[in-house]
Amino acid sequence: MVKETILIVDDEKEIRKLIDIYLKNEGYNTLLAENGEEALKLLENNEVHLIVLDIMMPKMDGIEACLKIREDRSMPIIMLSAKSEDMDKIMGLTTGADDYLTKPFNPLELVARIKSQLRRYIIFNDKKSINTSLIEVDGLTMDIETHEVRVNDEEVKLTPREFDILKLLAQNKGIVFSTEKIYETVWGEEFFGSDNTVMVHIRKIREKIEENSRKPRYIKTVWGVGYKFEA
Structure with missing residues (x-):
């Protein structure tokens, strides 16, 4: 192989x-x-x-x-x-x-x-996967099979890591995920409290999918707790 x-x-x-x-x-x-x-x-x-x-x-x-x-x-x-x-x-x-x-x-x-x-x-990116899964929320569409993201029918290019984070939040709408939980789920590694990697990735995702990243429609910050995808 x-x-x-x-x-x-x-x-x-x-x-x-x-x-x-x-x-x-x-x-x-x-x-x-x-x-x-x-x-x-x-x-x-x-x-x-x-x-x-x-x-x-x-x-x-x-x-x-x-x-x-x-x-x-x-x-x-x-x-x-x-x-x-x-x-x-x-x-x-x-x-x-x-x-x-x-x-x-x-x-x-x-x-x-x-x-x-x-x-x-x-x-x-496995095009041969038999399980096509679409997530559609208020103008945002994620195709898990093809790894495509669209906002108001405009394609948005996310890195694999950014896609993983958005997928985690979008598949669990309304549930708040701490920075630690996001990191350990997506990266599969132990989280260190001083690491701001998740924050950087969330900011980049917002810049790509939100009309106004300072007033996000999709990914909300729950201060002192973490992030959630608006239900």
């Missing part, structure tokens, strides 16, 4: 080779690029299921590359960076990344995160 193709983008040759070795040992196909410009060219001619994208690179850095990729593609993106400050993480997630790993990293942890992201991506 042929496994998915993963694009590794990093200006450090040793890092590219390291990730390449671990992924090939898992049976994945790989493509390698040393900057954002090379990555975009590879995307034009190859089917890619996930991207491992370094932030600090010459010619075109990871932030700019991520923004361009997100213009018309929704595969998962895991960002790598030598920076660990919260603002750098927020910047990466805000531009459309689904996950963020700080260098130096454990290659086994990266492989585990790649597998987790791919599982979600494949499930939501």
